[in-house]
Amino acid sequence: MRVLLLGGSGFIGRHLTAALEARGDEVVRSSLRDPASAAIAAAACDAIVNLAGEPVAQRWNDAVKERIMYSRTELPRRFLAALAALERKTTVYVSASGIGYYGTSETQTFVESSPPGSDFLARVCVEWEAQALRAGDLGLRTAVLRTGLVLGTDGGALAKLLLPFRLGLGGPIGNGRQWYSWIHVDDAVGILRRSTVATVPTTRRRPSP
Secondary structure (H helix, E strand, C coil), X not given: CEEEEECCCCHHHXXXXXXXXXXXXXXXXXXXXXXXXXXXXXHCCCEEEECCCCCCXXXXXXHHHHHHHHHHHHHHHHHHHHHHCCCCCCCEEEEEEEHHHHCCCCXXXXXXXXXXXXXXXXXXXXXXXXXXXXXXXXXXXXXXXXXXXXXXXXXXXXXXXXXXHHCCCXXXXXXXXXXXXXXXXXXXXXXXXXXXXXXXXXXXXXXXX
């Protein structure tokens, strides 16, 4: 298979590239900063995996929040609109999302069918997924992967969390009661890799454990 990877330079993207190539796939990288060019590349690929988006792990202000939303909604919308105008062999569209979809709670257990929250990240995820599911209008099998923190020893959130401990400054964060739903990068990559295969059932969303 030939797989277009959007946002492939990040932590998950690097691992996914290695896993797809180990399976014998050809990985084509592109950027949503130029949706039209990315669509041209996608038209010649069998599957698309979209991991692109403004990093969430930074200090937020109004401008950052606007970039977070814009990168996950407007740019995918433009990309899919451009793809719709092209002859293509693409059959699969896989998009990242996040468990921020559900909002937060110290007591509630969230499952895939739980309703969305009302905070900023929940609104981002709802609109992010709505744009991803537009790929189904193009006849593409569409999958959305909701994950929490993706952990691994060579990057991602864990590298930032470990730094104060390595400096001898580690300790409880906040009041210590907040929870994190996490998934190992190998498991996240395994789900993404499987989702690109044409035999996976139509329109599947997968939350992290």
